[in-house]
Amino acid sequence: MKTTPTSVSLMWTAPTGATQYEIFSNYTLLGTSTTTSFEVTKLSANTSYVFTVIALDSTGVKSQASSPFTVKTAIEGGAGENAGDHYPEWDAKKAYVGGTKVQYNGASYEAKWWTQNELPNKAEVWKLIK
Structure with missing residues (x-):
């Protein structure tokens, strides 16, 4: 995942049968994607954001939301704390x-x-x- 002071590029693993994804931050729909990536822009520098993703199949049936994952944008003039790949936290129940x-x-x-x-x-x- 790439982070800048004002954006993050999210990536995730596709579940079987998924054809579209809804991307959320703090329960607000940011947008949709037909690929396993999404760029979030107009963010504040050096700030943490929490995201979740919901997968939809070709008939519109939605999955449960992904585990929330946190991404911190880069500081002005530097790389973000989470620069590089970032994935959801491991969950023993999943x-x-x-x-x-x-x-x-x-x-x-x-x-x-x-x-x-x-x-x-x-x-x-x-x-x-x-």
Whole structure:
């Protein structure tokens, strides 16, 4: 994910069957996308924002909202605290399929195969990516 003082480029992993996405910040719809990315502009520098994404299938059926994830914009003249990739926080209650990326204890991990309730920093199923 790229951050600037006034924008963030969000990215996420596509669930099976999703054809469109709704992007929210603080329960406000920011826009829609047919791809797994979205650029949010007109933000304030050095400020944290919370985002969620809802996937829709071709018939308009909506998924549950993603786990909220926080992104901090860059300071003026510098890189953001979260410069680089940022993914939703790992949740022991969620099931993850291979390829899903999460944050855990400040690091980024990718699931190698289906998993649930296995700590990213302990289990073989997770690959450290950053």
